[in-house]
Amino acid sequence: MIKALELFSGIGAFAEASEKRGIEVVAAFDQDPRANQTYQLNHGLKPISRNLDTIASAELPEADLWWMSPPCQPYSVRGNQKGLGDPRSRSLVNLLGHLKKHQPKVLMLENVCGFKDSDAHILLDKTLEEMGYKSRIVELSPTDFGIRMRRPRLYFVATADGVTFQAPAVQNQPLMNLRGFVREVYPDDLIVAQKDFERYSPSLHIINPADENAYAICFTSGYWKSFKSSGTFIEIEKGKIRRFSPEEIVTLMGFASGFEFPKDLTTQAKLKLAGNTVDVRAIDYLLSGISFFN
Numbered sequence: 001m002i003k004a005l006e007l008f009s010g011i012g013a014f015a016e017a018s019e020k021r022g023i024e025v026v027a028a029f030d031q032d033p034r035a036n037q038t039y040q041l042n043h044g045l046k047p048i049s050r051n052l053d054t055i056a057s058a059e060l061p062e063a064d065l066w067w068m069s070p071p072c073q074p075y076s077v078r079g080n081q082k083g084l085g086d087p088r089s090r091s092l093v094n095l096l097g098h099l100k101k102h103q104p105k106v107l108m109l110e111n112v113c114g115f116k117d118s119d120a121h122i123l124l125d126k127t128l129e130e131m132g133y134k135s136r137i138v139e140l141s142p143t144d145f146g147i148r149m150r151r152p153r154l155y156f157v158a159t160a161d162g163v164t165f166q167a168p169a170v171q172n173q174p175l176m177n178l179r180g181f182v183r184e185v186y187p188d189d190l191i192v193a194q195k196d197f198e199r200y201s202p203s204l205h206i207i208n209p210a211d212e213n214a215y216a217i218c219f220t221s222g223y224w225k226s227f228k229s230s231g232t233f234i235e236i237e238k239g240k241i242r243r244f245s246p247e248e249i250v251t252l253m254g255f256a257s258g259f260e261f262p263k264d265l266t267t268q269a270k271l272k273l274a275g276n277t278v279d280v281r282a283i284d285y286l287l288s289g290i291s292f293f294n
Contacts, residue, residue: 002292005029005060005104007068007095009047011273012039014067016255017283021293027061034269035276037262052091057098064292065106068095069278075114083118092120096127103131105163106290109156110278113139116154124156133158138167138286142252145281146173148215149252153279155286164291178216179209181252182234183245189267190242192233197241200227208235219249221275224268231275246270254280 002023006014009028018025028047030036036047050059074086083089099107107128115121116137128135135158142149157165197204204227207214219231223243231249233241244252246267250259253274261270287293 002065003061003063004065004067005063006047007052007066008070008091009039010035010069010277011250012043013069013253013255013278013280014283015039015043015045016259016280017287021284021287023065023287026063029055032273034262034265035273038265038273041262042259053094055094055098057101060098060102062102063104065108066095066099066102066104067108067283068092069110070095072112072115075118075120076112077114081114081118083120084123089120093123096123099127100131103160105160106165106292107133107135107156107158108283108286110282111154113152113154128158131160133160134165135159136165136167140170140279140282140285142254142279142281143175143215144170145254145279145285146176147252147281148175148178149217150215151218151279153282155282157286157290159290165286166289166291168285168289170285175215177209177212178207178214181248182209183248186242186245187267190245191236192241192243194240196227197239201241203228204233204241205229205231206233206235206241216244216252219244219271219275221272223275224271243271246274249274250277253277254282254284 003026004023006025006028009030015025028045029050030047031049031051036049040046070092071088074083074089075081135156138155139152141152159165205217216232223231235241246261
């Protein structure tokens, strides 16, 4: 069985995708206790609560595959794209320093598209080249898998000798109507206050689920607090809107319908976790192109 580390594990998108590929996640790491609680509830493994800025090489179990989804703020427009000058990039730099000792057969990394033009990308490429890895970059969005949501992300797949990666052809699947993801029953706290609707409605992305051409934009971890460019809102009736629920968002991101959040978490906390996660379908697509699984 292939053994994997899930670094910056969040709610476990990699664990979700790996289950049908015969991969054993031997350890997951994240410093958010609510994410770890959600991960354990759904995947049965308790992630190690650890700041990866300072984790030592000896603390990382041996594994065939490393999956990582490091903080995106250093490479995003909202984060001012400071790259390696942003303290939130320290964890990535630290982990790349441990690669030479562990030398997993496969390294997979996900981030925003701005990562491609960053100094962190230069460091990543330099590290992989020095170690003899062959790497590929693939840009994927939920629209590639038939989901009406625009959320492009970069995925890096690096393989050592003896393992190959060939990106499968993306099937041009018909786009599904968002109505199938919208639930009729939802908590009242998802409804946007009238004063906020009147103030922010010109800058909001609002859809009517009955519109067959409607699409969702990227949901962010600030979806609860921010109204501008943080996600899509649903029109309930004229002049009344609500947020997508955390459960609706993770379903859009490819998690199984049975995925659940701990009951003691607030809606705000759940939405932050949902906005931070990765598209499960994209991970499965990439795994299918690695020779391990062919």
